[in-house]
Amino acid sequence: MLDTLIKNVTAVTMDDEKNIFADAFIGIKDGKITYVGTDLPAEEAARVMDGRGMIAMPGLVNTHSHAAMSLMRGYADDYVLQEWLNDHVFPIEGKLVPDDVYWAMLWTQAEMLACGTVAYTDMYMHLPKMAQAAVDGGLYANISNGAMCFNPAGYDFDTDGVTKQNLEVLEKFHGADNGRVKLDVSIHAEYTSFPGLWQDFSKFAGENGLNMHIHLSETKSEHEGCIAKYGKTPAAVLAENGVFDTRTTAAHCVWLSEEDMDLLREKQVTVAHNPVSNLKLASGIAPVCKMREKGVRVALGTDGVCSNNNHDLFEEIKLAALLQKGTTGDPRVIPAYDALYMATRAGAFAQGREQEIGQLKAGFDASLILVDTKKPGMYPVHNPVSTLAYSARGGDVYLTMVRGKVLYENGTYTALDIEAIRQKMEPILNRLFRA
Numbered sequence: 001m002l003d004t005l006i007k008n009v010t011a012v013t014m015d016d017e018k019n020i021f022a023d024a025f026i027g028i029k030d031g032k033i034t035y036v037g038t039d040l041p042a043e044e045a046a047r048v049m050d051g052r053g054m055i056a057m058p059g060l061v062n063t064h065s066h067a068a069m070s071l072m073r074g075y076a077d078d079y080v081l082q083e084w085l086n087d088h089v090f091p092i093e094g095k096l097v098p099d100d101v102y103w104a105m106l107w108t109q110a111e112m113l114a115c116g117t118v119a120y121t122d123m124y125m126h127l128p129k130m131a132q133a134a135v136d137g138g139l140y141a142n143i144s145n146g147a148m149c150f151n152p153a154g155y156d157f158d159t160d161g162v163t164k165q166n167l168e169v170l171e172k173f174h175g176a177d178n179g180r181v182k183l184d185v186s187i188h189a190e191y192t193s194f195p196g197l198w199q200d201f202s203k204f205a206g207e208n209g210l211n212m213h214i215h216l217s218e219t220k221s222e223h224e225g226c227i228a229k230y231g232k233t234p235a236a237v238l239a240e241n242g243v244f245d246t247r248t249t250a251a252h253c254v255w256l257s258e259e260d261m262d263l264l265r266e267k268q269v270t271v272a273h274n275p276v277s278n279l280k281l282a283s284g285i286a287p288v289c290k291m292r293e294k295g296v297r298v299a300l301g302t303d304g305v306c307s308n309n310n311h312d313l314f315e316e317i318k319l320a321a322l323l324q325k326g327t328t329g330d331p332r333v334i335p336a337y338d339a340l341y342m343a344t345r346a347g348a349f350a351q352g353r354e355q356e357i358g359q360l361k362a363g364f365d366a367s368l369i370l371v372d373t374k375k376p377g378m379y380p381v382h383n384p385v386s387t388l389a390y391s392a393r394g395g396d397v398y399l400t401m402v403r404g405k406v407l408y409e410n411g412t413y414t415a416l417d418i419e420a421i422r423q424k425m426e427p428i429l430n431r432l433f434r435a
């Protein structure tokens, strides 16, 4: 007996053969996909969903977020990056208590589910509460606490607050819910720390088999400041100190040199490209075509909503393709399929989940979305890949399923009580912004 059978659906599988099936069946049992294709499975199903007028695709992977920044949505727009951070973001972050992060992350996960995201890679603070929110939210989450220190003399890895939280989460949460929640190690960025810290945290990642998450060459001044300080680019100096020796997600990479790209390919680093955030903060346009030509894996992220201001990966998909067409003068680059690949399989690899998510394929987790093509802005569908990449918005997502469980369907959440979460946010917002 199948748990769920989706029928009459257009299935964009993202598998190795790039199969797209019209009038397809998707069989789901025990959280896994058992069948995708055009033959009706012999087994009965407990729930049959009619997918007529819908496209099924793998759930999206957001490879760079700061989920709890949803508290600051629309709070500090149209500032230059350093002023934005120092005068607006950091003072609010200094007032955050662990429970603030918990509720804000639940809120963000609700937004992500409604926009078709099933997995995210998050860097923030108050890591144990991040972990609890990830467990409760129901999405796949790679969470990390970005290590930073401006005072090498006062730094000690063993007593560092981030180390303590990493150890606590490693013990209590890493691998929770059969691997759905994972601890990553994070170094915030080159310019917010120093070689001794990079070596210690990289060693910790290696010893515990954890992925690394870092901001890399986001702005021109950061990239050039590093060259002035160390005589090398951020990518080169971080690599020398072991930072890319475990599976790494490097966010932004707007200012990479060609040598940096070669290095990232060699080290199998995934670039988390955040086109909306990069444009909004005027950081620049990452040379995604060049990176991909050189064999660097590029995935997509939203960054925090204080620089976005939403977690809708469909915006990133479209913009990632359009920016490269516009800047190279060649409309053939980053075709629609490649943009979807960045938001699915590339992200799955970055998280170390490439055998679980990112494809509609028998044996993979049933972590998928249904996108409604009956709406005025989505019809007609001449090519479902094009519809997904260029027409779809997060609001066109009808259903989001993680491991066979429907977490969001047609405006309704099955596990999260969003009105209750919003009520928890009210006093937090009053304390942070109105006190």
Ligand SMILES: [Zn+2]
Binding pocket: 064, 065, 066, 215, 251, 303, 304
């Ligand atoms: Zn970021």
